[in-house]
Amino acid sequence: MAPQQPRSPLDSINKDIFQGPPMPLQYTSPVAAYQRQSLPLNLVALILSYIDDIADLARVTRTSRLLYYMTLPRLYEKVTLRSYSELRYMDNGRPEGYGSGSPFAMGLNGLVTKNVAQYVRSWRLAGDWRESDVDDFSRGRVPDNSMMLNIAVRAAMDRMERMQNFAWELNTKPLQTIYQGLLACGTLQSLTLKFPSTRIPRPTVVIPPLPNLREFTALDIDPLCYPDDISVLLAHSKKLDSLHLHFSPRMRDAGEESTNLNAYFGRCIANKQPLRLKRYSMINLYTRATNVDLDELIDVDVLEEINFINCNTQDAITVFIDDTWRLFEPQKIPKNLKSMRGDVLDAKQATIMAQLKGLERLYIVNARRKPARTTSNGVSPAANNNSSTSGNLFTNGFPDPTGSGTSQNSPFGNGGGGGGPPQPGTPMSRESATVAGDYLAAITRHLGTTLRHLLLSDQWLLGGDVLMQLGRACPNLEQLGVALEEKNPENMRQLLRGLPRLWALRILIRATTQELELMQSISGNLHEQVISFELRRREWDHLKWLGIGDMVFLCGGVREVPGGPPANTPKSPADPTMGEELGVRRIVKKVGKEAVKDVEIWKMDSLDVI
Structure with a gap:
């Protein structure tokens, strides 16, 4: 009979503690040890289906053998191989594929x-x-x-x-x-x-x-x-x-x-x-x-x-x-x-x-492509005579939210104007106005009840009456892109009251070089502050995306401004809701165009196959 091996100190330890949490945690954890079990595979597959980034999928495959085999089909489901005509170098100075x-x-x-x-x-x-x-x-x-x-x-x-x-x-x-x-x-x-x-x-x-x-x-x-x-x-x-x-x-x-x-x-x-x-x-x-x-x-x-x-x-x-x-x-x-x-x-x-x-x-489609030839052989009259006005939608009906008096320098500021017609040098041509009337008549009389997405030409500068007629004829609009003739935000408020399903709005601006330089010279914070002040109103509650020219803004919830007016602030005769909402702002964040790549009024405005 073989001699009995001496007992090891580990023999006196309960082996079950290696199957669950450490012993001290078993008595303090809100989840009992006997409830610990593996997730069903269909639930794991559902979780993995929400991972879209290729790098994240590659990292998940390295976590365990189970996730490796479950994630591998997702990782190779879509494969893109891109070839380059020249060597590309990494940060360490070595070319891509160094050693292979x-x-x-x-x-x-x-x-x-x-x-x-x-x-x-x-x-x-x-x-x-x-x-x-x-x-x-x-x-x-x-x-x-x-x-x-x-x-x-x-x-x-x-x-x-x-x-x-x-x-x-x-x-x-x-x-x-x-x-x-x-x-x-x-x-x-x-x-x-x-x-x-x-x-x-x-x-x-x-x-x-x-x-x-x-x-x-x-x-x-x-x-x-x-x-x-x-x-x-x-x-x-x-x-x-x-x-x-x-x-x-x-x-x-x-x-x-x-x-x-x-x-x-x-x-x-x-x-x-x-x-x-x-x-x-x-x-x-x-x-x-x-x-x-x-x-x-x-x-x-x-x-x-x-x-x-x-x-x-x-x-x-x-x-x-x-x-x-x-x-x-x-x-x-x-x-x-x-x-x-x-x-x-x-x-x-x-x-x-x-x-x-x-x-x-x-x-x-409003996107433009420059021809390869250097000399212009001719362009349409409508393409030359229809640049839009300077300025922006949010110009009237509210003070400078920053208190610095700088809103007149912003494309969203008043600019000293009262929402009048465009400058004399930039009206719509007679040909463009006639075509716009034919299109709008077809939309409002025959197509409006079924339209959900509408992107109009940036050559057509629509006034307040036309916007109201468009809103009444198209009550089911979810996405809208339009150019404005007047810089009066009240026109857009009246339009939004009749479009309860609208969640993406794009204001088209064919700006000149000076206007683009002006808009780019203003900080993004000023844009956000001015727009958040206007979007505090109830008419804008359902809006998620707002585009103004080349800029895109993500509209979030509502926040209170510290040090706002007291509740008994007298209301303005011109705007009864002014006193109630001066201390409220909409959360607005300027984002890149990549954020709206799947929103159709931006996605479809392209010269490529989509």
């Missing part, structure tokens, strides 16, 4: 060699790929590094069993091997292709039809830069319901008519099978109108969203081609159209709008 390859190459290597590609649902390749031996294209051969890029991407793509979205936004074209991989991916629903902008001879590919494709986006289409043929893809992808065609702005800047719609929709016209699209976008189109009607290209009865950007600039160098579209009238009006977005302002479009029913979102 570039981040783009190592990320691609991880997708090919690791067991993570199965989790990828969205894959995006962007940036500048450094092509070596570009002269090989002119000799009829694809350079080796471009060929190896396509082979590596294809190898990673074949391992992605659940990929639904794929975006190729590199400065080089995908080759046939990429399209073969996309054809073999039965789960692909969205495809984005960006074509190169250089005129180097490249092999062109007829993109095959993808059976389950629902959304297709083509960027920077330039017929002189050897883009691939998308006509077969459009004609035979039967489930396609979203199409976005973004042409290179070079053609319109140069006045070069080098494309036509038959090159893309010719097979659909020949088969007499118009596309059944719900979303349709056309950007930077510059081509001559033909006898092909829109009904032959798209089944307008199914159309729900339409976007036309920079397709009729009324520039002198493009006017002869643009005016050919005025000769054709649409044969059908979309019955189910829910959203319109564009930058063309003419009476013909207002007439079409008056025939729509059920429109919910209307965005007039």
